[in-house]
Amino acid sequence: GAVVSQHPSRVICKSGTSVKIECRSLDFQATTMFWYRQFPKQSLMLMATSNEGSKATYEQGVEKDKFLINHASLTLSTLTVTSAHPEDSSFYICSAMTASLTYEQYFGPGTRLTVT
Amino acid sequence: GDSVTQMEGPVTLSEEAFLTINCTYTATGYPSLFWYVQYPGEGLQLLLKATKADDKGSNKGFEATYRKETTSFHLEKGSVQVSDSAVYFCAPRQGGSEKLVFGKGTKLTVNP
Numbered sequence: 001g002a003v004v005s006q007h008p009s010r011v012i013c014k015s016g017t018s019v020k021i022e023c024r025s026l027d028f029q030a031t032t033m034f035w036y037r038q039f040p041k042q043s044l045m046l047m048a049t050s051n052e053g054s055k056a057t058y059e060q061g062v063e064k065d066k067f068l069i070n071h072a073s074l075t076l077s078t079l080t081v082t083s084a085h086p087e088d089s090s091f092y093i094c095s096a097m098t099a100s101l102t103y104e105q106y107f108g109p110g111t112r113l114t115v116t
Numbered sequence: 117g118d119s120v121t122q123m124e125g126p127v128t129l130s131e132e133a134f135l136t137i138n139c140t141y142t143a144t145g146y147p148s149l150f151w152y153v154q155y156p157g158e159g160l161q162l163l164l165k166a167t168k169a170d171d172k173g174s175n176k177g178f179e180a181t182y183r184k185e186t187t188s189f190h191l192e193k194g195s196v197q198v199s200d201s202a203v204y205f206c207a208p209r210q211g212g213s214e215k216l217v218f219g220k221g222t223k224l225t226v227n228p
Contacts, residue, residue, distance in 0.1 A: 041221075042221070043205065043220045044160075046216075093159055093160065107152075108159050109158050110158070
């Protein structure tokens with residue numbers, strides 16, 4: 001149980017375009033989802049926390065207009081990178097959490113974004 | 117704010133060697149402590165956790181003990197396998213907070 005999926009696993013897009021990444025909790029309802037960014041050989045950086053039905057809370061330094069997060073249902077959150085640039089290339093990971101699972105975070109497999 | 121210091125990698129060991137990955141943290145109050153593992157090309161998986169002082173988390177032969185007096189949560193395994201090759205992250209979670217604070221990760225390579 002407690003499986004989180006992400007789609008796509010890899011995406012290549014051209015500079016200036018937007019790309020959407022989906023995060024789904026497959027077998028539980030996630031009241032809270034988190035989005036992280038992981039640079040090569042570095043730790044995970046929390047970008048934002050989203051609760052179902054409300055606006056995401058962004059960490060300091062993360063541009064909310066560039067990284068749009070929508071948590072429309074208890075099983076789906078999306079991250080849209082708008083007007084992507086090469087410096088947005090990274091590994092994006094989501095996690096999901098719920099009270100019934102003792103508030104532990106369950107992570108998706110990640111999405112590799114490459115902006116050319 | 118809360119922070120975590122993890123042993124710098126990479127760590128390379130032979131199969132059946134003893135593993136220690138050090139982790140110390142700074143936090144107010146009584147955080148819960150977690151070790152996550154990331155296998156190549158995959159997301160993070162919870163390896164083990166401890167929620168109060170002197171608790172020992174264990175899983176798949178790995179162990180870590182919550183040491184409040186030294187604010188440490190070192191990861192150990194008595195005999196590593198090639199399949200343990202991965203990146204290991206120490207992550208405290210402040211009491212009352214949802215957020216995990218991740219260390220920089222330690223890459224472990226186990227050779228046959």
